[in-house]
Amino acid sequence: MSDTPSEAPVKSILPKWVRGPQDFVGGLAMMAVALFALWASSDLQGMHGFSFGAGTAPRMFAVLLLLLGGGVALMGVLQAGPHIAAYSWRGPLFVSAAIVFFALAIRPLGLVVSAFAAFMIAAMGSQETKLVEAVIVGACLTLGCALLFPYVLGLPMPMFPRFLIQ
Amino acid sequence: MELFANLAHGFAVAFSPINLLMCLVGALVGTLVGVLPGIGTIATVAMLLPITFGLPPVGALIMLAGIYYGAQYGGSTTSILVNIPGEATSVVTALDGHQMAKQGRAGPALAIAAIGSFFAGCVATVLIAVLGAPLTKLALAFGPAEYFSLMVLGLIFAVVLAKGSVLKAIAMIVFGLLLSMVGSDIETGASRMAFNIPELADGLGFATVAMGVFGFAEIIRNLDHGAEMNRNLVQQKITGLMPTRKDIADSTPAILRGTVLGSILGILPGGGAVIASFAAYTLEKKLAKNPSRFGRGAIEGVAAPESANNAAAQTSFIPLLTLGIPPNAVMALMVGAMTIHGIVPGPQVMQKQPDLVWGMIASMWIGNLMLIIINLPLVGIWVRLLRVPYRLMFPSIVVFCAIGIYSVNNAPVDVVLAGVFGLVGYWLIKHDFEPAPLLLGMVLGPLMEENLRRALLISRGDWSVFVSRPLSAVLLAIAAGLLVLAVLPTLRAKRDEVFVESEG
Numbered sequence: 001m002s003d004t005p006s007e008a009p010v011k012s013i014l015p016k017w018v019r020g021p022q023d024f025v026g027g028l029a030m031m032a033v034a035l036f037a038l039w040a041s042s043d044l045q046g047m048h049g050f051s052f053g054a055g056t057a058p059r060m061f062a063v064l065l066l067l068l069g070g071g072v073a074l075m076g077v078l079q080a081g082p083h084i085a086a087y088s089w090r091g092p093l094f095v096s097a098a099i100v101f102f103a104l105a106i107r108p109l110g111l112v113v114s115a116f117a118a119f120m121i122a123a124m125g126s127q128e129t130k131l132v133e134a135v136i137v138g139a140c141l142t143l144g145c146a147l148l149f150p151y152v153l154g155l156p157m158p159m160f161p162r163f164l165i166q
Numbered sequence: 167m168e169l170f171a172n173l174a175h176g177f178a179v180a181f182s183p184i185n186l187l188m189c190l191v192g193a194l195v196g197t198l199v200g201v202l203p204g205i206g207t208i209a210t211v212a213m214l215l216p217i218t219f220g221l222p223p224v225g226a227l228i229m230l231a232g233i234y235y236g237a238q239y240g241g242s243t244t245s246i247l248v249n250i251p252g253e254a255t256s257v258v259t260a261l262d263g264h265q266m267a268k269q270g271r272a273g274p275a276l277a278i279a280a281i282g283s284f285f286a287g288c289v290a291t292v293l294i295a296v297l298g299a300p301l302t303k304l305a306l307a308f309g310p311a312e313y314f315s316l317m318v319l320g321l322i323f324a325v326v327l328a329k330g331s332v333l334k335a336i337a338m339i340v341f342g343l344l345l346s347m348v349g350s351d352i353e354t355g356a357s358r359m360a361f362n363i364p365e366l367a368d369g370l371g372f373a374t375v376a377m378g379v380f381g382f383a384e385i386i387r388n389l390d391h392g393a394e395m396n397r398n399l400v401q402q403k404i405t406g407l408m409p410t411r412k413d414i415a416d417s418t419p420a421i422l423r424g425t426v427l428g429s430i431l432g433i434l435p436g437g438g439a440v441i442a443s444f445a446a447y448t449l450e451k452k453l454a455k456n457p458s459r460f461g462r463g464a465i466e467g468v469a470a471p472e473s474a475n476n477a478a479a480q481t482s483f484i485p486l487l488t489l490g491i492p493p494n495a496v497m498a499l500m501v502g503a504m505t506i507h508g509i510v511p512g513p514q515v516m517q518k519q520p521d522l523v524w525g526m527i528a529s530m531w532i533g534n535l536m537l538i539i540i541n542l543p544l545v546g547i548w549v550r551l552l553r554v555p556y557r558l559m560f561p562s563i564v565v566f567c568a569i570g571i572y573s574v575n576n577a578p579v580d581v582v583l584a585g586v587f588g589l590v591g592y593w594l595i596k597h598d599f600e601p602a603p604l605l606l607g608m609v610l611g612p613l614m615e616e617n618l619r620r621a622l623l624i625s626r627g628d629w630s631v632f633v634s635r636p637l638s639a640v641l642l643a644i645a646a647g648l649l650v651l652a653v654l655p656t657l658r659a660k661r662d663e664v665f666v667e668s669e670g
Contacts, residue, residue, distance in 0.1 A: 026597035040359040050627020054356035058347040068337040091389030099585035102568040103578040122561035
């Protein structure tokens with residue numbers, strides 16, 4: 001995995017003593033996850049006697065993650081490491097949009113519409129997409145899925161928009 | 167002989183028409199996945215989990231197993247012909263295999279890869295059959311303390327064998343353990359960290375998370391580099407599949423060593439096919455009289471890793487079938503598949519479901535035979551598939567995954583969650599955290615918690631139970647020793663060296 005750019009240091013908002021920003025930020029994020037888990041499980045019952053309560057194990061692992069995250073962040077201070085990799089926005093944005101659209105549309109609009117639309121949205125995630133080609137492949141895929149899931153595999157699923165059927 | 171009776175029973179099950187068909191479908195899908203870069207075994211098995219709902223359990227598992235070892239075959243084909251490893255397991259095969267193809271010896275390279283894989287597959291099948299029964303007996307001697315320690319050992323193995331920072335790998339495991347805690351508590355039924363979201367009350371779906379961190383995250387990451395990958399196909403015709411007598415003489419010992427090494431690494435928890443192929447290549451290079459031949463088309467460099475990855479892919483079923491502990495992420499998904507069909511993996515499976523266990527073992531041998539027969543003639547088709555541009559492939563995978571996740575519970579929330587985990591996975595990759603240990607932690611989490619609680623309840627809260635019971639103490643001692651070794655600078659350098667080979 002060589003996603004880390006090796007070019008000249010980008011302007012960093014982190015202070016100078018952070019020598020491995022990738023690890024430093026990664027460790028901090030793990031600590032944040034751990035703190036969140038600690039907060040989320042704070043209302044659960046702890047040990048009673050020598051038997052575990054519902055909250056014992058989550059809190060135990062959360063504390064462990066807090067320590068490990070701290071360790072990773074500390075390594076980021078002590079050891080020179082790679083910079084934070086550049087993120088692109090296009091791929092993540094359109095792929096997530098396609099997924100969210102599918103989730104919202106599958107119940108009211110049915111498989112055919114939501115699968116095709118999700119395909120087109122996801123396809124926008126790359127600059128190299130050609131419209132006509134994408135429409136053809138998207139239509140074929142939609143047809144294939146519309147046959148495969150409900151009929152061949154017998155998984156019940158709404159096919160067409162609700163307002164058309166009623 | 168009980169062994170032969172069992173195997174005969176297995177073959178009777180596996181030779182039923184429906185199971186033969188499942189085996190063929192699995193092997194073909196596996197090869198396809200292995201050939202196509204940008205879509206991995208883990209994502210595929212996760213994607214196909216819902217599809218197995220309607221199938222009988224034996225057929226479903228036979229198909230999923232076929233995908234796993236089929237991918238090892240497919241990956242090697244593209245490694246050799248076009249220098250694009252379709253799977254991480256065949257990265258090292260590309261080093262020498264593609265050089266052979268450039269010298270016009272693609273045929274022998276493919277043939278040796280197939281023969282090596284087949285041989286390794288046969289040995290591994292017998293090994294599973296032989297080791298299955300005794301290990302199951304051993305498992306019966308295990309109490310909760312031993313189970314807990316064994317899982318700790320498995321997770322530590324995963325850490326030691328993963329690439330990159332040991333600290334970060336452990337952090338990922340604990341992150342996975344925490345994710346597994348979401349949902350109802352097994353003993354009290356209390357809702358944990360579910361924030362009153364009804365879909366979370368049952369816990370995070372394992373397939374959902376797997377599809378997110380392995381499927382979606384991988385796609386988003388591939389888009390970073392631009393959808394068009396550099397694919398310079400070897401256009402010349404493949405002539406003469408038959409290896410020469412010298413090829414066979416050179417590769418026989420390599421195949422044998424690769425098989426042994428792969429079988430061992432496959433059984434060890436945390437091991438698996440990727441590590442096995444790297445280790446086998448390194449071993450061959452160390453043993454060779456003239457190491458400089460490696461990287462320039464040495465046939466041993468194809469034979470050893472290909473045998474090793476196939477052997478490991480199959481022997482990793484041993485801990486799953488006998489102890490109920492998945493040694494790697496794909497096996498973790500197999501646990502998911504078994505649970506869907508109401509089968510609890512563990513020592514009792516061997517006794518209660520002989521059809522399933524022995525049928526699956528026998529089907530592996532049949533599947534390997536099918537692969538060697540169908541793969542060599544189909545090489546041309548597989549290579550042509552590589553010309554399908556990624557810009558058309560990735561939206562298809564996104565849609566297919568989304569439908570698949572939705573169909574598991576008919577829950578749109580699951581689809582959104584998978585998307586969220588896709589972004590989480592993307593972030594993890596950017597920060598050089600490995601997602602595989604996370605998945606392993608998530609699968610082992612409930613098992614670990616249950617056994618930890620039970621062990622402490624039996625010992626009346628005395629933590630020393632883990633070191634006072636001899637078997638448990640030994641397992642923990644091995645885990646501790648491994649961890650110390652992994653952090654030692656000299657061994658770290660060696661370990662990194664093994665992984666550097668892949669980038670060369």
